[in-house]
Amino acid sequence: MINQVTLVGRLTKDPEARKTMEGRSVLSVTVAVNRQFKNQQGQVDTDFVMCKIWNKAADNTEKYCRKGSVVGITGRIQTRNYENDQGKRIYVTEVVADSIRFMDPKPHLEKEQQPEKEPIELPF
Template structure:
């Protein structure tokens, strides 16, 4: 059995960029930073180390990323690792490891606001919401 699964949650370091390939398929890419915190055993000093992850999202996941994410957005990403190898114009070998998104979950909006309920959905004093069941109203 083989497993190729990456799970990261962090903040975008740049706005997502979307490209359309000659085939008509769209791909969106962005970079995600995750932080590791620890205390140095010898000095007692608190330390922080950032890791940067290259993320790509195809099709609908890419469209959602482009529409709702921006630099600084918090996002949870699950996907598979993929490594690309190529030569630059000077003949140097290059390698890039990416996470190909299979699932993403958007973090809270800036300012911590949530969508407000519409007036129809809000319970009011005239029509309070009740979890009580009236047995006489059951038709069987």
Template sequence: MLNNCTFVGRLGKDVDMRYTPNGKAVANFSLALTRPVADKNGTRHTDFIRCQAWGKTAETMADNLYKGDTIAIQSRVQTRTYQDQSGNNRFMTEFVVEGFPQFLKVKKWENGNGNSDNYGNRNTGQNNRQQNPFDNAQPIDIEDDDLPF
């Protein structure tokens, strides 16, 4: 059996850091994943997935990552059940970050200027001017019948 997922996306909000009653660190965050193919109207939709990290990985992520940062994670999918306040069974699917370090902070592109943003180096004032290679990218018009799956 294989339960391995790799995602590259942007943090939907700052990492929510908490500790269990036993003192184990747990970080929850959402990852925004923009679909690579636009729909018939030319709109590229974004999916937000729930992610979770534990222990030292959780603490490091909470200390170094912020809303909007582009990261890559390797994870496993996990589904759990709980009862809400009304007594109804609820199901939650989330992706648990595996290993350490299994995330990578990726260079961000803003207005065509590459702002290198490494761990602990936020707001250093250094700005590496580079042209965004995707500035002139055009959407691809693909019909559902053209897809191989």
């Protein structure tokens, strides 16, 4: 059996990793991926794919990526379900990342580490 996914898209919000009780980092992100064709109105539709990233990859994604960052994710599709507070069964399908690549030309620095931009003097 094969269960392999490759996505390239943009993060829909700033990533925020959290820690499990065992101390492992985990990050849940949504990646916006444009479809390869246009709809009847001539526009490109976008799919929003939930992804889960673990351990050092989660820490690095939080550190170097922001909303709008382009990422490439390879992983596998995983489904789970749980019962909500109203007793309704909720099903979740997500991509569990095996690897992530930061595809922006230059990774974003942490907000605290970003150097202040100096004014640029134009020649005219």
